Every structure is written in structure tokens, then in C-alpha cells.
Amino acid sequence: MSEDAADFRTMFIFSPPDGAPQSWGLTFDAFVDALSAKDPDALFHEWTGHFSGETLSFQFSTCSGEEAEGMVGVDPNGVAIEDCTAAEAADFAEWLRQAIVPPDGGLVVNIREGAEWELPPVELPGSALTESEQRLVGHVERVLRHEEEQLG
Numbered sequence: 001m002s003e004d005a006a007d008f009r010t011m012f013i014f015s016p017p018d019g020a021p022q023s024w025g026l027t028f029d030a031f032v033d034a035l036s037a038k039d040p041d042a043l044f045h046e047w048t049g050h051f052s053g054e055t056l057s058f059q060f061s062t063c064s065g066e067e068a069e070g071m072v073g074v075d076p077n078g079v080a081i082e083d084c085t086a087a088e089a090a091d092f093a094e095w096l097r098q099a100i101v102p103p104d105g106g107l108v109v110n111i112r113e114g115a116e117w118e119l120p121p122v123e124l125p126g127s128a129l130t131e132s133e134q135r136l137v138g139h140v141e142r143v144l145r146h147e148e149e150q151l152g
Helices: 003-007 028-038 086-099 112-116 129-151
Strands: 010-015 043-049 053-061 067-074 077-084 108-111
Touching: 003 086, 003 129, 010 086, 010 112, 028 043, 028 053, 028 067, 028 086, 077 086, 086 129, 108 112, 108 129, 112 129
Parallel strands: none
Antiparallel strands: 010 077, 010 108, 043 053, 053 067, 067 077
């Protein structure tokens, strides 16, 4: 596992698999209730943007005790968390699986840089936290390597 990729902080973007953009049945109220149960100190703000539509922004404490921000969209379903490591993102993904994603629903994730390079997301199967973290670190490594190759 690359030390740089494991410590790299970026935005992680979680969503249902392609072809099923509404499959989580995500609502702002359900997300607020679920995250409030996990982190009673979480803060929320709903807003509407010209290009982004209705969005719910939130602040929460990561598994490492850091404060992080994120945003939720319901059309299509998706959640992004900013300035997090792969370990923090894996922990958040595990929470998403337990609290948001239906038992038969899928979960894919990309990082901001991967989305900007139009690289495909990686699927996170319902598995152990350490396996999800390793998969995320591997994805970060691939995206950073691609970025380095493209930029020279």
C-alpha cells in the first residue's frame, strides 16, 4: 500500500452503479436522520444552486476525529465527502452501506481527480472495512499515476 496514496486527502464521491441513479431511494430527511444517529453533532444546510439543483451540505466527524464536509444529492442519488483519506472514506462507505444503501443496492466511488480525468469509479462490494480501504487506496494510486502520466 502506497504511503502517499494512503495519506492523500481528496473528495470521495459515492453513488449507485451506472444505470441505477435513484436506486438508493435517497432523501434529505433520511440522510439527516441517519447521520444524526451516527454523529449527533453533525451540521446540515439545504440549498439550491443554479447548476447543482437541490443539495444538502453537511459537516461531520470522521473516524479519525477530523471535521469534514460533504454534500448530498438526490437526483441522482449521491454523497461526496471532502478532504478525507482512503481510511476515512472506507469508514464512511461502511456507514453508507449500513444506513443508506439498500441491501440489494450497489455502491461505487471515485475521487475528484478521477472524475475530472473521466476515469471510471470503483465498486465497493459489501466486504470488510480493511478490504474497502485497500481498494480505495489502490484506486487513489491508479488515479494519481494516471494524472502523473498525463501531465508528464
